[in-house]
Amino acid sequence: MQKKLSPEERANIVAEKRQVKAEVRAQTIQQVKKQRELAASRKKMHSEIVTAIKGDKNNQAQYAKEEKAFKRDDKKAVAARVAEVKTWYESQDKTDKDVVRTYKWKMQEAKRPNYDFSGIIKFENISYAYGVGTPFEHRALDGVNGLEIQPGKITAVIGMTGSGKSTLIQLTNGLILPSTGRTLVGNYQLYAGMKKIHEVKPLRKEIGLVFQFPEYQLFQDTIEKDISFGPINLGRNKSDVVKEVPGLLKLVDLPEDYLKRSPFDLSGGQKRRVAIAGIIATDGNTLVLDEPTGGLDPQGEEDFMNIFNHLNKDKGKRIIIVTHNMDHVLKIADEVIVMHEGRVIATGSPFEVFSNQKLLEKIKIEPPKVYKLAFKLKEQGLDVTKKEFRTIEDFAKAIKETRK
Ligand SMILES: Nc1ncnc2c1ncn2[C@@H]1O[C@H](COP(=O)(O)OP(=O)(O)OP(=O)(O)O)[C@@H](O)[C@H]1O
Ligand SMILES: [Mg+2]
Numbered sequence: 363m364q365k366k367l368s369p370e371e372r373a374n375i376v377a378e379k380r381q382v383k384a385e386v387r388a389q390t391i392q393q394v395k396k397q398r399e400l401a402a403s404r405k406k407m408h409s410e411i412v413t414a415i416k417g418d419k420n421n422q423a424q425y426a427k428e429e430k431a432f433k434r435d436d437k438k439a440v441a442a443r444v445a446e447v448k449t450w451y452e453s454q455d456k457t458d459k460d461v462v463r464t465y466k467w468k469m470q471e472a473k474r475p476n477y478d479f480s481g482i483i484k485f486e487n488i489s490y491a492y493g494v495g496t497p498f499e500h501r502a503l504d505g506v507n508g509l510e511i512q513p514g515k516i517t518a519v520i521g522m523t524g525s526g527k528s529t530l531i532q533l534t535n536g537l538i539l540p541s542t543g544r545t546l547v548g549n550y551q552l553y554a555g556m557k558k559i560h561e562v563k564p565l566r567k568e569i570g571l572v573f574q575f576p577e578y579q580l581f582q583d584t585i586e587k588d589i590s591f592g593p594i595n596l597g598r599n600k601s602d603v604v605k606e607v608p609g610l611l612k613l614v615d616l617p618e619d620y621l622k623r624s625p626f627d628l629s630g631g632q633k634r635r636v637a638i639a640g641i642i643a644t645d646g647n648t649l650v651l652d653e654p655t656g657g658l659d660p661q662g663e664e665d666f667m668n669i670f671n672h673l674n675k676d677k678g679k680r681i682i683i684v685t686h687n688m689d690h691v692l693k694i695a696d697e698v699i700v701m702h703e704g705r706v707i708a709t710g711s712p713f714e715v716f717s718n719q720k721l722l723e724k725i726k727i728e729p730p731k732v733y734k735l736a737f738k739l740k741e742q743g744l745d746v747t748k749k750e751f752r753t754i755e756d757f758a759k760a761i762k763e764t765r766k
Pocket of ligand 1: 498500522525
């Protein structure tokens with residue numbers, strides 16, 4: 363039998379129900395308020411990007427004009443380039459299929475505008491929004507202006523998740539075009555107003571990009587084909603390229619008998635190794651690496667850092683690397699670009715960036731281990747953070763010198 367409730371108990375239950383109702387109501391009001399705020403901020407962002415795009419129209423017209431002028435001047439040099447290729451072909455074995463293929467390629471190249479992609483990479487008035495006018499619109503870059511990436515150097519791009527690092531580096535090889543402004547790769551420009559990216563092949567010959575998620579990059583049915591695809595597609599002799607593939611597999615520490623295996627059966631880390639091998643095979647002057655060591659063990663990470671360092675120091679490659687590993691940045695970078703909420707908030711040497719405690723706190727990034735130690739020492743009254751050090755040995759030396 364059900365127990366009869368006392369008037370007091372009944373009153374308590376009524377009060378409890380009321381309280382729950384009030385809480386639910388308060389929560390709903392809060393949620394509606396939040397949604398309204400979000401909608402308002404989206405609207406504001408949308409109108410800002412629309413205004414920025416409109417305001418950039420004159421710049422775009424200017425870039426298009428420069429483009430036209432370049433092509434007009436370059437046309438005058440085409441005849442000489444074509445003659446040079448013909449002379450080369452005369453001395454070749456014309457029955458060799460590879461030679462004929464290379465000839466056709468060279469001829470095609472000779473007729474193309476002869477851009478120099480090897481110079482400074484420069485970002486001017488760049489903003490970038492994904493899905494403009496859709497419910498998924500998101501401004502990933504906001505006014506990146508005057509940023510330069512030098513040839514022959516190792517430049518690291520750092521910043522919190524979502525700060526715009528991948529978006530920024532994808533602008534370098536034309537995977538995406540900016541919403542405003544332009545990216546210059548040497549004297550070649552990628553600008554918002556372009557209807558279509560032209561000269562993609564020579565651009566990709568200069569700039570090889572390893573995606574943050576390399577599974578998007580592999581598409582051939584064997585690893586051998588995947589690694590050799592880039593260089594063959596960019597005009598190199600097929601048999602020459604195929605001969606180099608075993609050496610490349612060795613370089614990225616994959617067994618040689620993987621040649622005929624499918625790249626899709628590999629682990630994440632192994633896929634990454636194949637993607638990196640493909641970019642090295644392409645042999646462009648610039649390697650853009652988006653968190654290239656994700657999914658690798660510490661030894662694998664270390665090995666790749668050494669490979670990238672070697673490609674820079676011994677082969678003069680420009681390396682642009684996005685990484686969350688600050689120890690690596692300190693070890694190999696010449697320059698650091700610090701991104702925050704779609705903006706570049708600092709650039710400088712690793713020493714300049716890592717000795718700036720306030721900056722690191724702002725972007726919520728842990729400094730390299732030696733800098734952590736240096737900050738601890740500073741708290742104890744021994745400040746070596748103004749010295750330049752990359753290794754424990756340099757650090758010990760800095761302490762010794764400061765204590766003198
Ligand atoms: N395809 C897309 N559509 C809409 N928004 C996107 C898209 N890709 C990225 N974004 C948004 O743009 C912002 C910048 O993204 P980006 O990938 O450049 O950041 P990131 O610095 O590389 O981050 P992470 O360190 O996580 O790789 C993020 O807020 C992200 O959610
Ligand atoms: Mg990213």
